[in-house]
Amino acid sequence: MSEQGIGTKCVQAGYTPGNGEPRQIPIIQSTTFKYATSEQMGRLFDLEESGYFYTRLQNPTNDMVAAKIAALEGGTAAMLTSSGQAANFYAVFNIASCGDHVVASSTIYGGTYNLFHVTMRKMGVDFTFVSPDCTEEELNAAFRPNTKAVFGETIANPALTVLDIEKFARAAHAHGVPLIVDNTFATPVNCRPFAWGADIVTHSTTKYMDGHGAGVGGAIVDSGKFDWLAHADKFPGLTTPDDSYHGVTYAEKFGLGGAFITKCTAQLMRDFGSIQSPQNAFILNLGLESLHVRMPRHCENALAVAKFLKDHPKISFVIYPGLEGDKYHSLAMKYMPHGTCGVVSFGFKGGRAAAEEFMKHLKLGAIETHVADARTCCLHPASATHRQMNDQELVAAGITPDLVRMSCGLEDAADLVADIAQALEKV
Numbered sequence: 001m002s003e004q005g006i007g008t009k010c011v012q013a014g015y016t017p018g019n020g021e022p023r024q025i026p027i028i029q030s031t032t033f034k035y036a037t038s039e040q041m042g043r044l045f046d047l048e049e050s051g052y053f054y055t056r057l058q059n060p061t062n063d064m065v066a067a068k069i070a071a072l073e074g075g076t077a078a079m080l081t082s083s084g085q086a087a088n089f090y091a092v093f094n095i096a097s098c099g100d101h102v103v104a105s106s107t108i109y110g111g112t113y114n115l116f117h118v119t120m121r122k123m124g125v126d127f128t129f130v131s132p133d134c135t136e137e138e139l140n141a142a143f144r145p146n147t148k149a150v151f152g153e154t155i156a157n158p159a160l161t162v163l164d165i166e167k168f169a170r171a172a173h174a175h176g177v178p179l180i181v182d183n184t185f186a187t188p189v190n191c192r193p194f195a196w197g198a199d200i201v202t203h204s205t206t207k208y209m210d211g212h213g214a215g216v217g218g219a220i221v222d223s224g225k226f227d228w229l230a231h232a233d234k235f236p237g238l239t240t241p242d243d244s245y246h247g248v249t250y251a252e253k254f255g256l257g258g259a260f261i262t263k264c265t266a267q268l269m270r271d272f273g274s275i276q277s278p279q280n281a282f283i284l285n286l287g288l289e290s291l292h293v294r295m296p297r298h299c300e301n302a303l304a305v306a307k308f309l310k311d312h313p314k315i316s317f318v319i320y321p322g323l324e325g326d327k328y329h330s331l332a333m334k335y336m337p338h339g340t341c342g343v344v345s346f347g348f349k350g351g352r353a354a355a356e357e358f359m360k361h362l363k364l365g366a367i368e369t370h371v372a373d374a375r376t377c378c379l380h381p382a383s384a385t386h387r388q389m390n391d392q393e394l395v396a397a398g399i400t401p402d403l404v405r406m407s408c409g410l411e412d413a414a415d416l417v418a419d420i421a422q423a424l425e426k427v
């Protein structure tokens with residue numbers, strides 16, 4: 001059979017029930033699993049046999065949903081995490097530890113920026129932040145001998161810059177390291193970063209994948225394409241024996257398709273324990289079943305809102321990569337020809353005060369620290385997600401004090417535009 005379409009995968013991938021088995025994925029609400037002999041349990045512990053023994057390591061419900069996300073991204077293996085933060089931390093820490101260095105786009109999500117710039121620095125991992133618009137020369141100059149990965153977001157939250165995935169992949173591969181792309185905003189419905197050279201994809205499944213504001217979660221997907229053994233000296237964690245698993249060498253035992261996720265599960269999930277609950281994985285799967293139906297509507301509504309705001313006299317700028325004339329429109333058309341995301345950022349001629357006033361008067365758009373929900377919501381990043389940053393860092397992250405981020409939901413576009421119009425009248 002030729003490769004199935006993204007919609008078929010959204011609905012059916014990851015779980016095929018046998019005769020008489022439940023049609024919906026079962027929620028295996030169990031911490032542990034029973035075995036007949038200690039010998040068999042021992043083989044599971046040694047990764048000699050695959051099987052479930054403790055839900056912190058693996059759970060069947062989570063594995064079904066992870067398998068669906070792997071299929072959606074076109075990857076070889078995937079795992080769920082408790083949040084997008086955990087997914088990005090694990091994805092980077094799986095290959096970069098104390099004494100290592102990572103190159104990251106400067107416009108990434110504020111939570112990820114804090115994780116890298118503050119918390120992971122305390123763990124001894126250094127980061128160089130580069131503008132997503134940098135030249136190839138500038139990008140190549142950011143690498144050091146101890147660089148272990150490159151990190152960026154397909155569409156940055158909330159700066160809405162579009163990553164030139166091919167440019168970043170080229171630089172990463174020229175230096176023998178993988179490109180990790182956070183594909184939260186585009187989702188695999190609108191962009192599949194592996195097709196453009198990315199090696200690892202991460203998600204905050206809290207956003208469009210769940211899509212209903214119901215469960216915080218994350219995912220990591222491996223393309224299986226990065227050749228760890230060809231750069232063995234850079235990635236000893238994957239290419240030399242792991243003493244905590246009786247000398248297993250992940251890249252040899254699990255192949256390029258399985259090494260990254262197996263190590264990430266066996267070491268990082270074992271030791272840090274940021275698991276997604278099977279209940280949440282079930283809810284996430286409900287969201288995934290309609291992802292391909294919801295994404296076009298989010299994009300359609302966002303485009304209608306962006307077009308309305310662009311011509312409004314009280315608005316100073318509109319950022320939406322799906323909008324013609326946007327700085328990133330041509331990159332968006334290349335990487336996401338069928339749509340980008342439902343998030344629009346814009347600024348006010350009246351500055352920060354006007355932004356805050358506007359938000360108070362919205363009736364459909366609620367003020368929330370959230371995006372990618374079925375219900376429209378908005379946020380003032382400078383006083384919320386990005387309040388840790390000084391003015392210089394805000395500018396580097398693509399955020400001005402008057403910027404409002406609006407996540408267009410699945411309501412009728414005409415109602416969203418009318419709500420925005422009446423709130424603007426009161427500014």
Ligand SMILES: *Cc1c(COP(=O)(O)O)cnc(C)c1O
Binds near residue numbers: 111157184205207216
């Ligand atoms: C929200 C978000 C995260 C963090 O995810 P959580 O699920 O909130 O932990 C990471 N990256 C991007 C692009 C996000 O939008």
